[in-house]
Amino acid sequence: MNILVIGGAGYIGSCTSKALARAGHQVTVFDNLSTGHRNLVRWGPLFEGDCLDSASLRDCLDTVRPDGIIHFAAFSLVGESVRHPGKYIRNNVMGTLNILEAMRDCGVRNIVVSSSAAVYGIPQRMPITEDTAADPINPYGETKMFMERMLADFARAHDLSWTALRYFNAAGADPEGETGERHSPETHLIPRALMAVDGRLPDFHVMGDDYPTPDGTCVRDYIHVQDLARAHLLAMERLVQGEAGEGLIMNLGTGTGFSVKEILNAIEKVTGYPMPCSIGPRRPGDPPVLVADASRARDVLGWTPEHSDMERIIRDAWAWYKKEQG
């Protein structure tokens, strides 16, 4: 396949580019490098451009003539989305609209899009199936929900084939150390905890230990980025083979939850360093537990997580962290 990876200079996009290239597919990355990195584009050429610039997108599609697009480009900091909703709506929603219009005009039919567990808000039933009502509680989640709806509308009107993948918590790094997480600021739990054991943060701040969970800290579902990458590859192969029919939304998670304390303990074990840690109040809007039911991805794509045991996730993240720190 000839695949255009929009947002391929970022964390999950670069891992997916590698998975596509390893499987023998041709990769081109379209990215404005707003949160991505030129030196993570290693598995195909970089077309530097912005999704908010329709002309640049069209130029890229006319040049590359891809069989399909995998679309990762979005801003994804929940707190920032609350403070600056316009920034999120413009980039995530308008950017996706431009991509869909460019696909329509340039005759590109297949698209796989990054969605998020953030669309579920605070669901009452665990594990979460895709039939759970989308009810996001912040602008970031709302942009992801709207992106999904735009896919369905464009598919109906313009004969596009689509899949939206709702990831739970992406974690880990390429096991060969070629790419990994490099966010600034870093807000994700595992890399922040690694910064704390390494002394780059004074301590790791646990936000609430009075939740109705076995040890009082929040429970989340962590999925290795290599498993996410493989799901994108399988989803795109399915679309390009023309087997897809109706567009589909699929959860990507392991179905197993880990509490914050369990992760901090696992990090101490893997790194061999003590975890400096302080306990603070809850963060508003954090549900106690979020765990995926990913049986649809298993049934439709034949996908199951293979690299997502917690020790493996932390080992790969730690190796990448040390490499990044030189």
Ligand SMILES: NC(=O)c1ccc[n+]([C@@H]2O[C@H](COP(=O)([O-])OP(=O)(O)OC[C@H]3O[C@@H](n4cnc5c(N)ncnc54)[C@H](O)[C@@H]3O)[C@@H](O)[C@H]2O)c1
């Ligand atoms: N990391 C997670 O745990 C997680 C969980 C759920 C969903 N997601 C979603 O997955 C996707 C990728 O996340 P990530 O962690 O790899 O983020 P990232 O910031 O590392 O990657 C996003 C990439 O998109 C590019 N980009 C952003 N806006 C653009 C624009 N207007 N034009 C061109 N390029 C643009 C950035 O430069 C960057 O390379 C995002 O859509 C995010 O919302 C991530």
